Every structure is written in structure tokens, then in C-alpha cells.
Amino acid sequence: MAIAPSQEQLAKLRIEVASWAYGNSGTRFRVFGTPGTPRDPFEKIADAAQVHAATGLAPTVAIHIPWDRVDDYDALRRHAEDLGVAVGTVNSNTFQEEDYKFGSLTHPDARVRRKAVDHHLECIDIMRATGVRDLKIWLADGTNYPGQDSIRARQDRLAEGLAAIYAALDADQRLLLEYKFFEPAFYHTDVPDWGTSFAHTVALGEQAKVVLDTGHHAPGTNIEFIVAQLLRLGKLGAFDLNSRFYADDDLIVGLADPFQLFRIMHELVAGGGYGDPDVQLVLDQCHNIEAKIPGQIRSVLNVQEAVAKVLSIDTEALAAAQRDCDVLLANDILMDAYSTDVRPMLAELRAARGLPEDPMRHFLASGYLERIADERVGGAQASWGA
Ligand code: AOS
Ligand code: ZN
Numbered sequence: 577m578a579i580a581p582s583q584e585q586l587a588k589l590r591i592e593v594a595s596w597a598y599g600n601s602g603t604r605f606r607v608f609g610t611p612g613t614p615r616d617p618f619e620k621i622a623d624a625a626q627v628h629a630a631t632g633l634a635p636t637v638a639i640h641i642p643w644d645r646v647d648d649y650d651a652l653r654r655h656a657e658d659l660g661v662a663v664g665t666v667n668s669n670t671f672q673e674e675d676y677k678f679g680s681l682t683h684p685d686a687r688v689r690r691k692a693v694d695h696h697l698e699c700i701d702i703m704r705a706t707g708v709r710d711l712k713i714w715l716a717d718g719t720n721y722p723g724q725d726s727i728r729a730r731q732d733r734l735a736e737g738l739a740a741i742y743a744a745l746d747a748d749q750r751l752l753l754e755y756k757f758f759e760p761a762f763y764h765t766d767v768p769d770w771g772t773s774f775a776h777t778v779a780l781g782e783q784a785k786v787v788l789d790t791g792h793h794a795p796g797t798n799i800e801f802i803v804a805q806l807l808r809l810g811k812l813g814a815f816d817l818n819s820r821f822y823a824d825d826d827l828i829v830g831l832a833d834p835f836q837l838f839r840i841m842h843e844l845v846a847g848g849g850y851g852d853p854d855v856q857l858v859l860d861q862c863h864n865i866e867a868k869i870p871g872q873i874r875s876v877l878n879v880q881e882a883v884a885k886v887l888s889i890d891t892e893a894l895a896a897a898q899r900d901c902d903v904l905l906a907n908d909i910l911m912d913a914y915s916t917d918v919r920p921m922l923a924e925l926r927a928a929r930g931l932p933e934d935p936m937r938h939f940l941a942s943g944y945l946e947r948i949a950d951e952r953v954g955g956a957q958a959s960w961g962a
């Protein structure tokens with residue numbers, strides 16, 4: 577009952593990888609080192625370029641300020657281009673400085689709020705220097721105890737800070753606001769859910785969109801419903817993709833619950849977001865114990881497999897079954913596509929595009945991992961704890 581998608585449809589997939597996935601990361605208990613860990617942003621981009629070379633799926637690399645701060649952003653941009661990739665989304669960081677202990681854009685003290693806005697203005701300058709369109713804002717802001725601060729006042733300060741940042745954007749740039757239900761704040765979070773992010777981005781204007789991180793919801797949340805809703809509202813700007821078993825685990829996408837990834841991609845395709853450069857697919861993961869570049873290769877291939885399964889859905893038959901209220905047939909049509917082994921068709925696609933048919937094997941045989949382990953000593957920690 578499944579159909580065979582065209583190579584043209586399959587080839588539309590683009591996934592952005594993130595620089596911090598290549599650095600050492602861990603939990604609050606321990607950060608484990610990996611031989612060959614990049615020592616600077618240039619080496620992180622070099623590693624990311626390997627993922628694109630092996631798969632043809634990951635042409636852009638998100639960066640993070642301050643972790644990827646360099647003296648010469650034009651050099652970073654050229655370095656990426658020389659390696660066949662481009663710098664992607666610029667991520668701000670207002671969660672690692674003492675000043676931000678009680679919040680950043682929502683902080684009761686105007687001096688701290690100004691500092692947080694200024695940090696975002698620096699990020700926008702970096703976007704100009706690197707030719708980047710998107711600024712992604714994830715705020716750790718929130719409180720730990722009822723009464724600690726006024727929830728309402730913090731929303732007002734947030735709106736004011738976001739407006740100041742939005743006003744600094746060029747006409748072709750976007751502000752993407754990510755939500756997360758808890759952590760590091762444990763009582764209330766200032767941008768906890770898609771509704772709050774939606775409300776703020778609507779107030780800001782057309783250039784502001786929502787980021788949906790798949791690990792940022794309470795267990796049991798129907799994430800594909802949020803995807804469908806944000807797409808129909810024209811407000812889904814990007815995904816942060818990863819897997820979770822418990823909270824914001826940032827594990828390899830599609831490994832904890834491949835069926836959920838399929839359902840999410842189904843709504844992406846059904847809502848017209850697939851292949852639309854305005855709806856970015858980004859990996860937001862940390863490889864605490866597994867090899868990083870292979871972990872990223874596995875991740876982009878998992879997304880590709882999920883998308884190929886979705887594109888195998890017989891949409892006409894599905895629409896007919898839905899019109900007929902034929903519950904079991906409709907579900908069968910969906911599950912049939914999900915059960916399809918799409919690996920042979922993807923190997924064919926790669927062969928047709930001059931890519932290795934087995935990207936993982938190709939990369940592991942290339943000797944790159946052994947080379948960086950020899951050459952690089954003393955990698956930088958590129959992420960924070962849990
Ligand atoms: C934090 O939990 C969020 O997922 C962020 O998207 C992300 O991990 C961060 O922006 C990296 O700086
Ligand atoms: Zn995220």
C-alpha cells in the first residue's frame with residue numbers, strides 16, 4: 577500500500593547541525609573527553625563538514641555565542657565555504673554568567689536586561705558578518721519558588737527586551753524564540769510552552785517565529801499536534817531535533833522513539849513545511865558517550881529515513897479513508913508506510929547523487945577520526961551540563 581517517493585522529493589531534505597555537538601559535553605556529574613575533540617570553532621566546522629560530505633544532508637552549521645566567538649567572522653565564513661558548508665543559525669547565550677542568576681531579558685534589574693539585549697545585538701552583528709539569517713533565542717529565565725518574582729512583570733520585561741532585539745534585525749533576518757517547559761528553572765519558566773512563544777512572536781511581527789525543540793515538552797505531549805498547529809498559523813520557524821526518554825536528554829534523534837519522529841515528520845510534510853527553507857530542521861544534541869561525528873551521521877540518516885517513510889504514505893488513499901471515517905484503513909495506510917524499509921531507496925538516491933551509499937561505513941573507513949585524534953590535543957568543552 578505504500579508508494580515509492582520520487583528522488584526529487586527525497587532530495588529536498590536539509591538538516592542543520594550544531595557546532596556544540598562536536599565538542600565534549602556531559603552531565604553535571606561528568607564531562608567525558610573524546611580523542612580528537614575540536615579545539616576551536618574552525619575545527620568544529622571542519623568536523624561538521626564531514627557529516628555533509630558523507631551524507632549530502634547537512635549543508636549548514638549552527639554556531640553559539642560565546643562558545644564560537646572568534647576574532648574574524650569573515651574568516652569563519654570562508655573556512656566553512658571552503659569545506660563545502662555554510663554558517664547557520666546564531667544561538668545566543670544568556671545562561672552562563674553570574675549576572676543572569678535571576679534572569680536575563682526578564683531580570684528585575686534594568687542593567688542586566690540591557691546587557692542581555694546588547695548580547696543579542698552582538699549576535700545580530702555576527703549574523704551580518706557570517707551571512708546568517710536566523711537568530712535563535714533560548715532563555716533559561718524563570719524562578720525556583722512561588723513569590724520569588726512577579727510572573728506578569730517578567731512577561732512585560734520579556735516583551736520589551738524581545739522588541740528591542742527585533743527592532744535591530746535587518747529585513748531579511750529572523751528572530752526564533754524557543755520554549756522549554758522547565759530546567760534550569762524549576763517553579764516557573766518565562767517561555768515554557770509554544771503558546772507563550774507564539775504570543776510573543778505574534779506581537780513582534782512577521783520576522784519572528786517559534787522554535788520547537790522535541791525534548792522540551794512534558795512526557796506524553798502530542799508534539800505532532802503542535803507542529804500541525806504552528807504550521808497552519810505560519811509561525812513554525814525551526815525544529816531542534818533530538819531524542820528523549822525523560823526530560824531534555826538531547827540524545828540522538830529517532831533512537832528513543834522512531835515512531836514519534838515519523839509522526840512529527842508526517843505533520844511537517846502534510847503542513848507544507850518539508851523542503852521549505854523557512855522551516856529549518858536543526859539537530860540540538862549532545863554526544864556525551866558516543867563518538868560525535870558518527871553520532872551526527874546517524875542522526876541525519878535517522879531523519880532522512882523518517883522523512884522517506886512519510887513520503888511513502890499513499891496520501892490519496894489516506895485522504896479517502898479519512899473521508900470515509902475508515903479508522904482502521906487510515907491507520908493501516910500510515911503504518912504501512914512506517915513499516916517500509918526505505919534503506920535501499922536511500923542508497924539508490926545517494927548513488928544517483930554521487931554520495932557514498934553507506935555514509936557511516938564510508939566515513940569510518942576514511943581515517944578522519946584517527947587523524948584528528950593524532951593531530952588535536954586538548955579539546956574545548958563545547959556545551960554545558962545536563
Ligand atoms: C536548551 O535546553 C535548548 O535546547 C537550546 O536550544 C540549546 O541547547 C542551546 O541553545 C544551545 O545553546
Ligand atoms: Zn534546543
Ligand code: ZN
Pocket residue numbers: 756789791792824860
Ligand atoms: Zn534543550
